Amino acid sequence: MPSNSLHKVPKLPSKIIQWFCKDELLEEIEGDLFEHYQVLREDHTKWKSDIFYWFHAFHFLRPFALKKFGQNSNIIIMYRSYFKFALRAMWRQKASTAFNLLGLILAFTVCGLIYLHVQQELSYDKFHDRAEDIYRVAWMNENPQTRTPHPMAQAMVSDFPEIESAVSLSPIYAPGLTKQSIKLTLEKENISFNEPDGYFVDSTFFDVFDFKFLEGNPETALNSSWGVVLSKSTAERYFGDAPAIGNRLSFDVNTDMLEVVGVVEDAPVASHFHFNFLISYVSLKSLNFNDPWMSWTDFGHFNYVKLKAGASEEVVEAKIPKWATMYLGWPEEAYEDLLNGIDRFDLQPITDIHLTSNIRWELEANSSYTYLFIYGVSGLFILLISIINFVNLSTARSAQRLKEVGVKKAIGARKTELLSQFIFESTLTTYVALGLSLLVIRNLESEFNNLVQGQIDVGLIFSTQSILFLIIVASITALIAAIYPSFYLNAQKPGDILKGLSGKKIGGAKVRNTLLGVQLVAAIVMISGSLIINEQIKFLKNKDLGFKQEQLAFIELDNYEDKSELMKTNMLQISGVESIAALSNIPGGQFNQHPIYPEQNPDNRVDASELFLDDDAMSVLELEIVAGRMLNEKMAADSAGTAFLINETAAKELNLEDPVGKNLFWVDNENLVKGQIIGVVKDFHFKSLHVPIRPLIMMSRHRGFNYVVASLNAENYSMIIPQLENEYQKIFPQNDFVLKFLDDEIEDLYEEESRTLLLTSLLSGISIFLSIAGLIGIVMIAIKQRVKEIGIRKVLGASIGQILVLINGRFLIITGIATVVGIPITWMLMRNWLGNFTYQNGISPLTFILTAIGLLALIFITISAIAIKTAKSNPSLALRSE
Amino acid sequence: MKKYQLGEFEEYVLLTVGVLHGDAYGVTIREEIQKRLERKVSIGALQSALRRMEDKGFLKSELGETTKARGGKRKRYFKITALGKQALDFNMETRMKLWKEIPDVALQFSTC
Numbered sequence: 001m002p003s004n005s006l007h008k009v010p011k012l013p014s015k016i017i018q019w020f021c022k023d024e025l026l027e028e029i030e031g032d033l034f035e036h037y038q039v040l041r042e043d044h045t046k047w048k049s050d051i052f053y054w055f056h057a058f059h060f061l062r063p064f065a066l067k068k069f070g071q072n073s074n075i076i077i078m079y080r081s082y083f084k085f086a087l088r089a090m091w092r093q094k095a096s097t098a099f100n101l102l103g104l105i106l107a108f109t110v111c112g113l114i115y116l117h118v119q120q121e122l123s124y125d126k127f128h129d130r131a132e133d134i135y136r137v138a139w140m141n142e143n144p145q146t147r148t149p150h151p152m153a154q155a156m157v158s159d160f161p162e163i164e165s166a167v168s169l170s171p172i173y174a175p176g177l178t179k180q181s182i183k184l185t186l187e188k189e190n191i192s193f194n195e196p197d198g199y200f201v202d203s204t205f206f207d208v209f210d211f212k213f214l215e216g217n218p219e220t221a222l223n224s225s226w227g228v229v230l231s232k233s234t235a236e237r238y239f240g241d242a243p244a245i246g247n248r249l250s251f252d253v254n255t256d257m258l259e260v261v262g263v264v265e266d267a268p269v270a271s272h273f274h275f276n277f278l279i280s281y282v283s284l285k286s287l288n289f290n291d292p293w294m295s296w297t298d299f300g301h302f303n304y305v306k307l308k309a310g311a312s313e314e315v316v317e318a319k320i321p322k323w324a325t326m327y328l329g330w331p332e333e334a335y336e337d338l339l340n341g342i343d344r345f346d347l348q349p350i351t352d353i354h355l356t357s358n359i360r361w362e363l364e365a366n367s368s369y370t371y372l373f374i375y376g377v378s379g380l381f382i383l384l385i386s387i388i389n390f391v392n393l394s395t396a397r398s399a400q401r402l403k404e405v406g407v408k409k410a411i412g413a414r415k416t417e418l419l420s421q422f423i424f425e426s427t428l429t430t431y432v433a434l435g436l437s438l439l440v441i442r443n444l445e446s447e448f449n450n451l452v453q454g455q456i457d458v459g460l461i462f463s464t465q466s467i468l469f470l471i472i473v474a475s476i477t478a479l480i481a482a483i484y485p486s487f488y489l490n491a492q493k494p495g496d497i498l499k500g501l502s503g504k505k506i507g508g509a510k511v512r513n514t515l516l517g518v519q520l521v522a523a524i525v526m527i528s529g530s531l532i533i534n535e536q537i538k539f540l541k542n543k544d545l546g547f548k549q550e551q552l553a554f555i556e557l558d559n560y561e562d563k564s565e566l567m568k569t570n571m572l573q574i575s576g577v578e579s580i581a582a583l584s585n586i587p588g589g590q591f592n593q594h595p596i597y598p599e600q601n602p603d604n605r606v607d608a609s610e611l612f613l614d615d616d617a618m619s620v621l622e623l624e625i626v627a628g629r630m631l632n633e634k635m636a637a638d639s640a641g642t643a644f645l646i647n648e649t650a651a652k653e654l655n656l657e658d659p660v661g662k663n664l665f666w667v668d669n670e671n672l673v674k675g676q677i678i679g680v681v682k683d684f685h686f687k688s689l690h691v692p693i694r695p696l697i698m699m700s701r702h703r704g705f706n707y708v709v710a711s712l713n714a715e716n717y718s719m720i721i722p723q724l725e726n727e728y729q730k731i732f733p734q735n736d737f738v739l740k741f742l743d744d745e746i747e748d749l750y751e752e753e754s755r756t757l758l759l760t761s762l763l764s765g766i767s768i769f770l771s772i773a774g775l776i777g778i779v780m781i782a783i784k785q786r787v788k789e790i791g792i793r794k795v796l797g798a799s800i801g802q803i804l805v806l807i808n809g810r811f812l813i814i815t816g817i818a819t820v821v822g823i824p825i826t827w828m829l830m831r832n833w834l835g836n837f838t839y840q841n842g843i844s845p846l847t848f849i850l851t852a853i854g855l856l857a858l859i860f861i862t863i864s865a866i867a868i869k870t871a872k873s874n875p876s877l878a879l880r881s882e
Numbered sequence: 883m884k885k886y887q888l889g890e891f892e893e894y895v896l897l898t899v900g901v902l903h904g905d906a907y908g909v910t911i912r913e914e915i916q917k918r919l920e921r922k923v924s925i926g927a928l929q930s931a932l933r934r935m936e937d938k939g940f941l942k943s944e945l946g947e948t949t950k951a952r953g954g955k956r957k958r959y960f961k962i963t964a965l966g967k968q969a970l971d972f973n974m975e976t977r978m979k980l981w982k983e984i985p986d987v988a989l990q991f992s993t994c
Contacts, residue, residue: 056924
């Protein structure tokens, strides 16, 4: 070993050892490491030796070598004193402590709940084991839809090597394509429920989706015809805790038709569809009738495929058009759009369906990223507002502790030590607030869920991820709130502080006013944003849909047999029933759709929604005819369903100048129906206002009548409805009476919007409350500083009014600036949201003017209320003390 | 006998301290063990074993001179105490006793 040239050991590990090692062991250990290092350097390169050195140094992290951080450790003593100081300071200023805590609790609670909501929305369908490989096949033409032909799923499995398994499924639809509730009965116990969410599924259902089996065998359950798989909650309704498997249930009037072959866990909340019971398609096929619904011609099923791990969906998507032409059986020219990519079969990742897919026949109403964005931004704004409040109050408070800081600095506290004290104090406050807000969140579960009609599992807030999120939020809050005051105080010279020169003047007014401005911008965005949402929803509700909505009751018919005429005649006898009609669909709901084309121009095929109605329906719904005549079932063609009414949009898309009297083909699956246009109906919004008016064809078809619609006298619903039920039961003694009011149904279409309105109103209320509370704090400081000035001004003859204007002036200017900044931000954000609607209200400047005036007035009143006391007080009181 | 409890590694360290009589400190002990037993020993593990045995009273130590090779840090030399010797003796005796009592049959490994 060349003793003259010793190698220097790496510094950092030595430092670490010095920090944690017992002093009495240190010399020897360092010596050993040093000597060893010299040896190492003989044989090894520097970096290798360094690594060994690190390795050995870390092997001293053993109990025997560690310092005891006990009573006598400086660190412990110091933090104990910080703790004491913090508690004393908090206790001394109870009001501001309480306010700080309240603001932070509110902000953390809001953030936590929004976080949970966003997490839930993002987690949709991720519960499947290989969710990333599951896709839904959607048909993307000019009016895209979720449904594709039934044989497609299994054909894809056999023809594409990339696809591992596939399932075709469909909700049990009533002929009007409304989801149908099926009455299931357990005969021996006489338990019977109308079960919604029943599905026909391929036997491969459980190959694609992962639902846990509680009873039965997933491999074979769906192979048998008329076997039924129940969800757990459904099984409990009939069998309680007893095993369900092997029991028989009646399907509507078909006694004991179904055998329970399995019970599975309920689909989680975060699933894009939920089912109560599943019946295998095998059952339908066993009926041995040639249902066109099960063929390639009917785009009437939901098809899901599971790709092999690692396979790319784009490859499959690219192969589909050519492949599909082998099966679809369309005329050659109809493939054109498919082959050149205008119409596509898309594979939608199942995990994206909930937030991005909003096409026809979604199984359940989906949401969109826009809403997550709105909630996220609102949460951030509220957090921002309360962080600013916290910072402002901390600065103001720290200024009152100048003496303490002065003494500490004079006896040698370093800047970092003061900083760590402030960080410690703000961390303490935020963590207390965090703890309390967790309690609040836990206790608000049902209230919150009721309010937003959500199903958030608040227990998840205690998951590692959520807690980590909240701790990060709280730590950032604490850090921001500590850094500014400590820099400000550190900048003061200890001598000056102790002399008390700067003690009188609380600095940082500029920063505080800027922060106030930021706060107000956030508040303005939230207030005007929720006003715009409110306007849009009011606009949707008040928009003339083109038909009557009030006092219309829809009563479900059993369409196994057509008794609509009888029902109409009987119900019309009831006094209070003003008029009555039968039809297939509830306006606003789902409509079936088939192509139509005029005889004179067969190339011009247009997909048209269809509505079956009798001759009274037009008058009950108050639909307007713009050309031709209404249906009249006394005429043979009308009652045979070969007299068509079309809407204006259909006439326009069919390129018919004078449609009345023209012949039209209606492609009802396999049947080509030829009829004559007898009239054109004024466009009305038969679907929600989210989508534009589409072509519509209307005709009479008694088999298709799913509802009678009655116009009721508004004054005595309570008298009429029981009588309606009575008449209904006389005709359908086995069925349940279901009555829906049209205006309720239409309102439900805008549920998501109403929920957003409620939430944003609530959140903007909170933001106003917090900003105003912060403002009060700032104004109080400002007035305290200017007591003498106000006194002198009064002595010199200023009136109370002038003094109020003086104090208000600056804050009103800040508000003005904040408004100018806030308006374009809101405008941009809200334009994005309004993009969801086909029919937009637009953003009226009045909204912004109202927000600005309202906020200015509120601020003026608040400030004046605080200032009036000082402004009225005797100036001699203010000037006497020095 | 709880008093004489020695772990395997501790026993090696103790013996090595004996072998290196007069020149037993961290680095030499480690080198000796690595050389004889052909196994890697971290300085930390060795130091912790030395401390443990010092606490048990099997070893005593004193600080030596400073050398340049150690960056001016002093060495700590270890010596076996009487108790340490007893512990070693006890360990060896119990082992020998056990060794002797193994019946010959148990150690006959026929190749059938």
